[in-house]
Amino acid sequence: MxxxxxxxxxxxxxxxxxxxxxxxxxxxxxxxxxxxxxxxxxxxxxxxxxxxxxxxxxxxxxxxxxxxxxxxxxxxxxxxxxxxxxxxxxxxxxxxxxxxxxxxxxxxxxxxxxxxxxxxxxxxxxxxxxxxxxxxxxxxxxxxxxxxxxxxxxxxxxxxxxxxxxxxxxxxDSPLVWPVSGAHAPLPKATRSKATEAYTRSFGDIAKSDLIQDQDVITQFFPKVKTLQSKDLGIYWRGSITLADGSEPEVVVLRDTEAPFECSVTLRDPPEALRPVVESFGNATFPNGRAALIAVERACNAQLISTMSSRKRRGRLWMF
Structure with missing residues (x-):
């Protein structure tokens, strides 16, 4: 053509x-x-x-x-x-x-x-x-x-x-008629968590903008993952993500308190099929929370599909 x-x-x-x-x-x-x-x-x-x-x-x-x-x-x-x-x-x-x-x-x-x-x-x-x-x-x-x-x-x-x-x-640089919230626009202040506000006071305008984007993307695409805060860990995210097979493993994303633009991610009590993912993410870091969640979601789905494909080859029928 x-x-x-x-x-x-x-x-x-x-x-x-x-x-x-x-x-x-x-x-x-x-x-x-x-x-x-x-x-x-x-x-x-x-x-x-x-x-x-x-x-x-x-x-x-x-x-x-x-x-x-x-x-x-x-x-x-x-x-x-x-x-x-x-x-x-x-x-x-x-x-x-x-x-x-x-x-x-x-x-x-x-x-x-x-x-x-x-x-x-x-x-x-x-x-x-x-x-x-x-x-x-x-x-x-x-x-x-x-x-x-x-x-x-x-x-x-x-x-x-x-x-x-x-x-x-x-x-x-202009506002959108849709989506009215998401990765591109800050949420109204009233909807931001206390953890978000505390974090933005601690790390200034650049971190504030990045965390707001984290919060907006995670709220839209990972609604069961919540923003939390503790004295020792600072800001972190924890909750379940829905995978291709319908399972919902619990994920934890931590921000490095000394380097707030570095995040790590892990699965809590993962099933045996997902243990290779946990091992592969052991030393991995990501620039923000949303990138960490997207990466672990993709890796888990890829691992599940690979496992299911192997089982299909052995003659068992699997369906999503």
């Missing part, structure tokens, strides 16, 4: 929107994932200016494999209607999804076919469809540098697929 350079299209993306997307990519580094893109736009002839204002997560019933992704449309529709009620000018601009797990560095034929049907559908509210594609994870990079992404547009009545050059994409 030949992609045409789009010299008449510009895109503005809030850094908070990219971070929300990249957090989802961190959680699913084996399977494809994705979501919806919300925003506004301006058209003047062929000139098109796209302003992203939010991203909707995949939803609780999304389906994923390494080469296939299906969103939870019912959930996303409810979210969109809620946002639309607050911000009537908002539009569904398009979708974002990932290929960094399968090494495909551009939209697939299936992606293009699906997006073409969408932009040509009578109920699609714009004369274009915008697609953001995460193509690569960059080893050793952090923040918004940790993934590579590309931008595409398909237009109504036009068979070409347009790739927007990186020079036409601008990152901005």
């Amino acid at each position: 030949r992609f045409n350079r789009a010299d008449d299209i510009t895109v503005e993306i809030p850094r908070a929107a990219l971070e929300a997307i990249f957090v989802e990519c961190d959680r699913y580094n084996v399977d494809e994932t994705g979501g919806r893109i919300l925003g506004t736009y301006k058209n003047s002839g062929r000139q098109l200016s796209i302003s992203v204002n939010g991203v909707i997560e995949p939803g609780p019933n999304a389906q994923r494999t390494q080469t296939y992704f299906r969103q939870d449309g019912e959930y996303q529709e409810k979210v969109f209607r809620e946002v639309e009620e607050r911000v009537p000018a908002i539009e569904h601009l398009g979708n974002w999804h990932t290929h960094h797990v399968n090494s495909l560095r551009h939209l697939s034929g299936g992606d293009i076919e699906t997006y073409r049907r969408t932009v040509d559908h009578s109920k699609h509210n714009t004369d274009f469809f915008y697609a953001l594609l995460v193509t690569e994870k960059k080893p050793g990079q952090t923040g918004l540098q940790r993934y590579v992404f590309k931008n595409y547009v398909m237009r109504l009545g036009d068979d070409k697929v347009y790739e927007i050059p990186a020079t036409a994409v601008t990152l901005v």
Whole structure:
């Protein structure tokens, strides 16, 4: 498939929107994932200016494999209607999804076919469809540098697929219409725990910002993990995470009181199947609590899948 350079299209993306997307990519580094893109736009002839204002997560019933992704449309529709009620000018601009797990560095034929049907559908509210594609994870990079992404547009009545050059994409600092809380935005002060407030007083503005991001991501994605504080340990997290087989092992994440941006993680009383994970994380450190939880969740699921695959090969049927 030949992609045409789009010299008449510009895109503005809030850094908070990219971070929300990249957090989802961190959680699913084996399977494809994705979501919806919300925003506004301006058209003047062929000139098109796209302003992203939010991203909707995949939803609780999304389906994923390494080469296939299906969103939870019912959930996303409810979210969109809620946002639309607050911000009537908002539009569904398009979708974002990932290929960094399968090494495909551009939209697939299936992606293009699906997006073409969408932009040509009578109920699609714009004369274009915008697609953001995460193509690569960059080893050793952090923040918004940790993934590579590309931008595409398909237009109504036009068979070409347009790739927007990186020079036409601008990152901005602006609030999102959705998610209204999460890794990109601080929670209202009233909802923060006493442990969070004590920690932020102790370590200043940089640690405060990082801990707020920890608290927001953990609250959203690991609701059974709670923020705690003790005289000896300082701030730490403890609670259960839900794994692929439905089990809920208890996890503890500790912050180094002398180096508050280093965290360690372990499982309490792990089942035998997960003991290799505990051993592998024995000397590992992470830059924050959310990274530690995401890493141990992925490692546990990978270990469980490996164990189940081995049992399948011995002839026993296993089901999730």
